[in-house]
Amino acid sequence: MxxxxxxxxxxxxxxxxxxxxxxxxxxxxxxxxxxxxxxxxxxxxxxxxxxxxxxxxxxxxxxxxxxxxxxxxxxxxxxxxxxxxTPKDLEALLQLDKNPMAYYLVPPPFPVLAAIIRAATALRFDTYRAFAVKHLENAWSSSVTDLTTERKSNAVEVVVLARTCGINSVLKRAFYEMVRVAGYGLGDGEFDADNGERPQEISRADERRLERMREHLISAWLQVAVRVDRTFICPNQPKEPTAGTESRSSTLPKCPSLYSKRDAWERRVHDSGLYAEYKFDPFCGLQALIDIKWDEDEGWCSDCVHAKREVWRTMRQRTWERIEVWMGLDK
Missing domain, CATH: 3.30.710 (Potassium Channel Kv1.1; Chain A)
Structure with a gap:
Protein backbone atom coordinates (compact mmCIF):
# COMPACT_ATOMS: atom_id res chain seq x y z
CA MET A 1 0.00 0.00 0.00
CA THR A 86 -14.04 43.12 17.13
CA PRO A 87 -16.68 40.38 16.90
CA LYS A 88 -17.53 40.64 20.62
CA ASP A 89 -17.86 44.42 20.50
CA LEU A 90 -20.00 44.38 17.36
CA GLU A 91 -22.23 41.66 18.78
CA ALA A 92 -22.79 43.69 21.97
CA LEU A 93 -23.75 46.72 19.87
CA LEU A 94 -26.11 44.68 17.70
CA GLN A 95 -27.74 43.24 20.81
CA LEU A 96 -28.54 46.78 21.92
CA ASP A 97 -29.83 47.65 18.45
CA LYS A 98 -32.04 44.57 18.52
CA ASN A 99 -33.62 45.59 21.83
CA PRO A 100 -32.86 49.24 22.70
CA MET A 101 -35.00 49.04 25.86
CA ALA A 102 -33.01 46.14 27.34
CA TYR A 103 -30.77 48.41 29.41
CA TYR A 104 -33.14 51.32 29.95
CA LEU A 105 -33.73 50.63 33.64
CA VAL A 106 -30.82 48.33 34.53
CA PRO A 107 -27.48 49.24 32.93
CA PRO A 108 -25.40 46.47 31.38
CA PRO A 109 -22.37 45.09 33.24
CA PHE A 110 -19.18 47.01 32.58
CA PRO A 111 -17.64 44.60 30.00
CA VAL A 112 -20.81 44.82 27.88
CA LEU A 113 -21.05 48.59 28.32
CA ALA A 114 -17.41 49.02 27.29
CA ALA A 115 -17.94 46.82 24.23
CA ILE A 116 -20.95 48.88 23.16
CA ILE A 117 -19.02 52.13 23.55
CA ARG A 118 -16.02 50.88 21.58
CA ALA A 119 -18.11 49.57 18.70
CA ALA A 120 -20.48 52.54 18.68
CA THR A 121 -17.52 54.93 18.62
CA ALA A 122 -15.70 53.11 15.82
CA LEU A 123 -18.80 52.58 13.68
CA ARG A 124 -20.47 55.93 14.49
CA PHE A 125 -23.66 54.63 16.07
CA ASP A 126 -23.88 58.03 17.75
CA THR A 127 -27.24 57.59 19.50
CA TYR A 128 -26.18 54.32 21.11
CA ARG A 129 -22.81 55.79 22.02
CA ALA A 130 -24.50 58.69 23.84
CA PHE A 131 -26.79 56.24 25.65
CA ALA A 132 -23.90 54.04 26.77
CA VAL A 133 -21.65 56.96 27.74
CA LYS A 134 -24.43 58.35 29.97
CA HIS A 135 -24.58 55.01 31.81
CA LEU A 136 -20.78 55.13 32.21
CA GLU A 137 -20.86 58.69 33.54
CA ASN A 138 -23.56 57.78 36.05
CA ALA A 139 -21.49 54.85 37.30
CA TRP A 140 -18.28 56.94 37.47
CA SER A 141 -19.72 60.18 38.77
CA SER A 142 -17.32 63.10 39.15
CA SER A 143 -19.25 64.62 42.06
CA VAL A 144 -17.52 64.62 45.43
CA THR A 145 -20.86 63.80 47.08
CA ASP A 146 -20.84 60.41 45.34
CA LEU A 147 -17.50 59.30 46.81
CA THR A 148 -17.77 56.41 49.26
CA THR A 149 -15.37 54.11 51.06
CA GLU A 150 -16.45 51.26 48.77
CA ARG A 151 -13.83 50.74 46.08
CA LYS A 152 -14.98 50.60 42.45
CA SER A 153 -13.57 47.89 40.22
CA ASN A 154 -12.50 48.28 36.56
CA ALA A 155 -10.87 51.68 37.11
CA VAL A 156 -7.92 50.83 34.84
CA GLU A 157 -10.25 49.60 32.12
CA VAL A 158 -12.31 52.79 32.43
CA VAL A 159 -9.20 54.94 31.93
CA VAL A 160 -8.18 52.94 28.86
CA LEU A 161 -11.72 53.12 27.47
CA ALA A 162 -11.95 56.86 28.16
CA ARG A 163 -8.64 57.56 26.45
CA THR A 164 -9.48 55.34 23.47
CA CYS A 165 -12.99 56.68 22.92
CA GLY A 166 -12.58 60.29 24.10
CA ILE A 167 -14.71 60.23 27.26
CA ASN A 168 -12.82 62.64 29.50
CA SER A 169 -15.77 63.11 31.85
CA VAL A 170 -15.05 59.81 33.67
CA LEU A 171 -11.28 60.17 33.98
CA LYS A 172 -11.35 62.12 37.26
CA ARG A 173 -13.28 59.46 39.18
CA ALA A 174 -11.35 56.60 37.56
CA PHE A 175 -7.99 58.16 38.47
CA TYR A 176 -9.21 58.72 42.01
CA GLU A 177 -10.25 55.09 42.34
CA MET A 178 -6.81 54.00 41.10
CA VAL A 179 -4.78 56.34 43.27
CA ARG A 180 -6.37 55.26 46.54
CA VAL A 181 -5.40 51.57 46.22
CA ALA A 182 -1.99 49.97 46.49
CA GLY A 183 -0.17 49.72 43.17
CA TYR A 184 -2.84 51.93 41.59
CA GLY A 185 -4.79 48.75 40.82
CA LEU A 186 -2.46 47.97 37.93
CA GLY A 187 -1.86 44.32 37.00
CA ASP A 188 1.52 42.64 37.02
CA GLY A 189 1.51 41.95 33.29
CA GLU A 190 0.34 38.35 33.49
CA PHE A 191 -2.66 36.85 31.73
CA ASP A 192 -5.31 37.39 34.33
CA ALA A 193 -8.51 37.85 32.34
CA ASP A 194 -11.07 35.09 32.05
CA ASN A 195 -10.57 34.87 28.30
CA GLY A 196 -6.78 34.78 28.48
CA GLU A 197 -6.31 38.33 27.18
CA ARG A 198 -3.62 40.50 28.63
CA PRO A 199 -4.78 43.05 31.21
CA GLN A 200 -5.26 46.53 29.79
CA GLU A 201 -2.55 49.08 30.43
CA ILE A 202 -2.60 52.84 30.81
CA SER A 203 -0.04 55.13 29.23
CA ARG A 204 3.17 56.10 30.97
CA ALA A 205 1.97 59.72 30.93
CA ASP A 206 -1.11 58.71 32.92
CA GLU A 207 1.06 56.74 35.35
CA ARG A 208 2.99 59.94 36.03
CA ARG A 209 -0.29 61.77 36.56
CA LEU A 210 -1.28 59.18 39.15
CA GLU A 211 2.04 59.59 40.96
CA ARG A 212 1.62 63.36 41.06
CA MET A 213 -1.97 63.09 42.24
CA ARG A 214 -1.03 60.70 45.05
CA GLU A 215 1.68 63.09 46.25
CA HIS A 216 -0.89 65.90 46.48
CA LEU A 217 -3.46 63.73 48.27
CA ILE A 218 -0.93 62.51 50.83
CA SER A 219 0.10 66.11 51.46
CA ALA A 220 -3.53 67.17 51.89
CA TRP A 221 -4.18 64.39 54.41
CA LEU A 222 -1.01 65.16 56.36
CA GLN A 223 -2.04 68.79 56.57
CA VAL A 224 -5.34 68.01 58.26
CA ALA A 225 -4.82 64.74 60.12
CA VAL A 226 -1.28 64.48 61.42
CA ARG A 227 -2.15 66.46 64.56
CA VAL A 228 -4.91 68.57 66.02
CA ASP A 229 -4.89 72.10 64.59
CA ARG A 230 -3.20 74.22 67.23
CA THR A 231 -3.95 77.48 65.41
CA PHE A 232 -7.70 76.93 65.52
CA ILE A 233 -9.52 79.32 67.86
CA CYS A 234 -12.83 78.22 69.32
CA PRO A 235 -15.72 80.51 68.20
CA ASN A 236 -16.94 80.83 71.78
CA GLN A 237 -13.50 81.68 73.16
CA PRO A 238 -14.08 84.70 75.43
CA LYS A 239 -12.38 87.88 74.33
CA GLU A 240 -10.80 90.45 76.55
CA PRO A 241 -13.48 93.00 77.52
CA THR A 242 -13.10 96.48 76.16
CA ALA A 243 -13.86 99.68 77.99
CA GLY A 244 -17.53 99.97 78.82
CA THR A 245 -18.31 96.29 78.18
CA GLU A 246 -18.60 93.29 80.41
CA SER A 247 -16.84 89.99 79.98
CA ARG A 248 -18.92 87.28 78.28
CA SER A 249 -16.94 84.49 79.92
CA SER A 250 -19.69 83.85 82.42
CA THR A 251 -22.35 83.34 79.73
CA LEU A 252 -20.32 81.16 77.31
CA PRO A 253 -19.92 77.39 77.64
CA LYS A 254 -16.44 76.36 78.64
CA CYS A 255 -14.31 75.05 75.77
CA PRO A 256 -12.04 72.10 76.64
CA SER A 257 -8.33 72.69 76.76
CA LEU A 258 -6.00 72.03 73.85
CA TYR A 259 -4.57 69.13 75.83
CA SER A 260 -8.00 67.51 76.06
CA LYS A 261 -8.61 67.98 72.33
CA ARG A 262 -5.17 66.61 71.48
CA ASP A 263 -5.80 63.53 73.58
CA ALA A 264 -9.12 62.93 71.83
CA TRP A 265 -7.45 63.41 68.44
CA GLU A 266 -4.77 60.82 69.19
CA ARG A 267 -7.35 58.26 70.25
CA ARG A 268 -9.90 58.80 67.48
CA VAL A 269 -7.56 59.55 64.54
CA HIS A 270 -4.29 57.71 65.20
CA ASP A 271 -4.96 54.95 67.73
CA SER A 272 -8.12 53.92 65.85
CA GLY A 273 -6.20 53.41 62.60
CA LEU A 274 -8.17 56.12 60.79
CA TYR A 275 -5.05 58.11 59.92
CA ALA A 276 -3.32 55.16 58.22
CA GLU A 277 -6.52 53.93 56.56
CA TYR A 278 -7.05 57.14 54.58
CA LYS A 279 -3.44 57.93 53.77
CA PHE A 280 -4.19 57.98 50.03
CA ASP A 281 -7.81 59.08 50.34
CA PRO A 282 -8.31 62.41 52.15
CA PHE A 283 -11.85 62.74 50.76
CA CYS A 284 -13.22 59.76 52.66
CA GLY A 285 -10.82 60.57 55.49
CA LEU A 286 -12.24 64.07 55.87
CA GLN A 287 -15.75 62.65 55.78
CA ALA A 288 -14.75 60.22 58.55
CA LEU A 289 -13.56 63.18 60.65
CA ILE A 290 -16.83 65.00 59.99
CA ASP A 291 -18.84 61.96 61.10
CA ILE A 292 -17.08 61.55 64.45
CA LYS A 293 -19.32 62.72 67.33
CA TRP A 294 -16.64 64.87 68.91
CA ASP A 295 -18.99 66.90 71.09
CA GLU A 296 -20.76 63.89 72.57
CA ASP A 297 -18.00 61.57 73.73
CA GLU A 298 -14.77 63.51 73.28
CA GLY A 299 -15.41 66.66 75.31
CA TRP A 300 -15.17 69.16 72.44
CA CYS A 301 -17.58 72.04 72.67
CA SER A 302 -20.37 72.13 70.06
CA ASP A 303 -19.13 75.40 68.54
CA CYS A 304 -15.68 73.92 67.97
CA VAL A 305 -17.16 70.86 66.28
CA HIS A 306 -19.46 72.90 64.05
CA ALA A 307 -16.63 75.21 62.95
CA LYS A 308 -14.19 72.36 62.27
CA ARG A 309 -16.76 70.42 60.28
CA GLU A 310 -17.28 73.43 58.04
CA VAL A 311 -13.52 73.69 57.53
CA TRP A 312 -13.28 70.00 56.63
CA ARG A 313 -16.22 70.18 54.21
CA THR A 314 -14.69 73.17 52.45
CA MET A 315 -11.29 71.49 52.26
CA ARG A 316 -12.88 68.32 50.88
CA GLN A 317 -14.64 70.23 48.09
CA ARG A 318 -11.65 72.41 47.17
CA THR A 319 -9.22 69.50 47.15
CA TRP A 320 -11.53 67.57 44.83
CA GLU A 321 -11.76 70.57 42.51
CA ARG A 322 -7.95 70.79 42.32
CA ILE A 323 -7.65 67.30 40.88
CA GLU A 324 -8.30 68.61 37.35
CA VAL A 325 -5.25 70.84 37.69
CA TRP A 326 -3.04 68.14 39.21
CA MET A 327 -3.99 65.64 36.53
CA GLY A 328 -3.93 68.11 33.65
CA LEU A 329 -7.63 67.49 33.00
CA ASP A 330 -8.51 71.18 32.95
CA LYS A 331 -6.94 71.79 29.53
Missing part, protein backbone atom coordinates in the same frame (compact mmCIF):
# COMPACT_ATOMS: atom_id res chain seq x y z
CA UNK A 2 1.41 3.34 -0.98
CA UNK A 3 2.08 5.89 1.74
CA UNK A 4 -0.39 8.77 1.67
CA UNK A 5 1.24 12.19 1.86
CA UNK A 6 -1.03 15.21 2.35
CA UNK A 7 -0.69 18.08 -0.04
CA UNK A 8 1.42 20.89 1.36
CA UNK A 9 -0.33 24.21 1.93
CA UNK A 10 1.30 27.59 1.91
CA UNK A 11 1.99 29.35 5.22
CA UNK A 12 -0.29 32.19 4.14
CA UNK A 13 -3.14 29.76 3.53
CA UNK A 14 -2.58 28.05 6.87
CA UNK A 15 -2.49 31.37 8.70
CA UNK A 16 -5.68 32.68 7.11
CA UNK A 17 -8.57 32.47 9.59
CA UNK A 18 -11.58 30.42 8.60
CA UNK A 19 -14.64 32.66 8.73
CA UNK A 20 -17.79 31.37 10.39
CA UNK A 21 -21.27 32.78 10.60
CA UNK A 22 -22.43 34.49 13.78
CA UNK A 23 -25.16 32.32 15.26
CA UNK A 24 -27.47 35.18 16.18
CA UNK A 25 -26.72 37.85 13.63
CA UNK A 26 -26.68 35.90 10.39
CA UNK A 27 -30.14 37.14 9.42
CA UNK A 28 -31.67 35.08 6.60
CA UNK A 29 -33.30 38.02 4.86
CA UNK A 30 -30.33 40.31 5.48
CA UNK A 31 -28.66 41.87 2.47
CA UNK A 32 -25.31 43.15 3.80
CA UNK A 33 -22.48 40.87 4.89
CA UNK A 34 -19.76 42.06 7.25
CA UNK A 35 -16.65 40.15 8.27
CA UNK A 36 -15.02 41.06 11.57
CA UNK A 37 -12.16 39.01 13.02
CA UNK A 38 -13.18 35.87 11.15
CA UNK A 39 -16.87 36.15 12.05
CA UNK A 40 -19.54 36.84 9.42
CA UNK A 41 -22.58 39.01 10.11
CA UNK A 42 -25.50 39.25 7.71
CA UNK A 43 -27.56 42.33 8.48
CA UNK A 44 -30.13 44.69 7.01
CA UNK A 45 -28.55 47.49 5.01
CA UNK A 46 -31.39 49.93 5.76
CA UNK A 47 -30.95 49.50 9.52
CA UNK A 48 -27.19 49.99 9.36
CA UNK A 49 -27.51 53.12 7.24
CA UNK A 50 -30.24 54.52 9.48
CA UNK A 51 -28.30 54.07 12.75
CA UNK A 52 -24.68 54.60 11.69
CA UNK A 53 -22.92 57.47 9.98
CA UNK A 54 -20.06 55.07 9.25
CA UNK A 55 -22.31 52.66 7.33
CA UNK A 56 -24.28 55.42 5.65
CA UNK A 57 -20.99 56.44 4.02
CA UNK A 58 -19.64 52.94 3.48
CA UNK A 59 -22.81 51.60 1.85
CA UNK A 60 -23.39 54.68 -0.26
CA UNK A 61 -24.23 53.82 -3.84
CA UNK A 62 -21.14 55.72 -4.95
CA UNK A 63 -19.07 53.03 -3.21
CA UNK A 64 -17.04 55.35 -1.01
CA UNK A 65 -13.67 53.90 0.01
CA UNK A 66 -12.86 54.05 3.72
CA UNK A 67 -9.80 53.27 5.82
CA UNK A 68 -9.91 49.94 7.61
CA UNK A 69 -12.40 48.45 5.16
CA UNK A 70 -11.68 45.89 2.44
CA UNK A 71 -14.46 44.92 0.05
CA UNK A 72 -14.37 41.49 -1.59
CA UNK A 73 -16.77 39.12 -3.31
CA UNK A 74 -17.15 35.41 -2.53
CA UNK A 75 -19.88 32.80 -2.19
CA UNK A 76 -21.68 35.14 0.23
CA UNK A 77 -21.75 37.97 -2.28
CA UNK A 78 -20.13 41.31 -1.50
CA UNK A 79 -18.41 41.13 1.90
CA UNK A 80 -17.20 44.17 3.84
CA UNK A 81 -14.16 43.21 5.90
CA UNK A 82 -13.84 45.58 8.89
CA UNK A 83 -10.72 46.00 11.01
CA UNK A 84 -11.89 48.83 13.31
CA UNK A 85 -13.90 46.66 15.72
Missing amino acids: ENFRPTKRSKLELAAPVSHKNEQFWILDGNTVLEVGGVLFKLHRSRLVDQSIFFSHLLDERNVQMDGVVVKSDENGIVYHLSNT
